Amino acid sequence: MNRIKSALLGLVTLWLAACSTTIQSSASYEKLDKQAKWVLLPIANNTSTPQAALSAEAMVDHLLRHNGITSLVSYPSALSRDTLFEPTERKVSDEAQKWAREQGAQFAVTGSVEEWRYKVGIDGEPAVGVTLKVIDLSNSRVVWSASGAKSGWSRQALSAVAQALLTDLLKTLQTAPVKAGT
Numbered sequence: 001m002n003r004i005k006s007a008l009l010g011l012v013t014l015w016l017a018a019c020s021t022t023i024q025s026s027a028s029y030e031k032l033d034k035q036a037k038w039v040l041l042p043i044a045n046n047t048s049t050p051q052a053a054l055s056a057e058a059m060v061d062h063l064l065r066h067n068g069i070t071s072l073v074s075y076p077s078a079l080s081r082d083t084l085f086e087p088t089e090r091k092v093s094d095e096a097q098k099w100a101r102e103q104g105a106q107f108a109v110t111g112s113v114e115e116w117r118y119k120v121g122i123d124g125e126p127a128v129g130v131t132l133k134v135i136d137l138s139n140s141r142v143v144w145s146a147s148g149a150k151s152g153w154s155r156q157a158l159s160a161v162a163q164a165l166l167t168d169l170l171k172t173l174q175t176a177p178v179k180a181g182t
Contacts, residue, residue, distance in 0.1 A: 031176045031178070032144065032176075033107075033177065034177060036071065037071050037073070038072045038107045039072070039103060039108050040057060040072060040074045041075050041093070041096040041100060042079055042092060043110060043112060043113060043132075044113070046112050046113060046114050052116035053113050056113050056116070056130060056162065059162060059163055060132065060170070063170050064109065067175065068175065075099060097135070097137065107143070108135045109134050110132075111130060111133055113128075113130055114130065114131065114149075116128055119151070125151050125153060126151065126161040126162075127149070128165050129147075130165060130166060131147040146169040146172050146173070147169075149165070150164060150165040
C-alpha cells in the first residue's frame, strides 16, 4: 500500500512540476550602491503583446523601490519605445542613456520582454520571459544582468506570474549602501 501511495505522490509531483516552469540565470559582478542615483530606462517589448514592456517597467520600478533603491527616476515618456506602431530602435536606447547621464545618474536599469501572454490551448497558462540589466553609466559597462522565464497555472493571472519572476530576478541584484572612499 505504501508503494502505491509513493508512486501516486511521485506522479502528482511530476505533473505539478510540468505545469509550472521557471528558468533563471543571472550574473552579478559587484555590490552596487543603493544610495546612488538610479534611472529606469525603457524596456524593449519583443513580444506581440502591446505595452507588455510598460507593465514590466511598472513592476520593476516598484520592486527596486521596495528593495531600497529610493533615488530612482523614470525616463520621460517621450523616450518610450513601447508603442503599437513603431518598432524598437537602438537610437531610443542611446538617447535614453544620454538622458540618464544628463540627470547625473550612476546606474540605469533596462532590459527586454521576450514573452508576455497566455498560451494558446485548452488551459491558457500565463507565460512570461524577461531579461534585465544594470548599466554603470560612467563607463557603459553592464554590472548586473538576469534573465528568466516562468509559466503558471491556467487560472493564474499573467501579472502574478510576471511579478513572481521579476521578484526572483531582482533578488539576485546585490546592493548595499556604499560609503564614500570605499
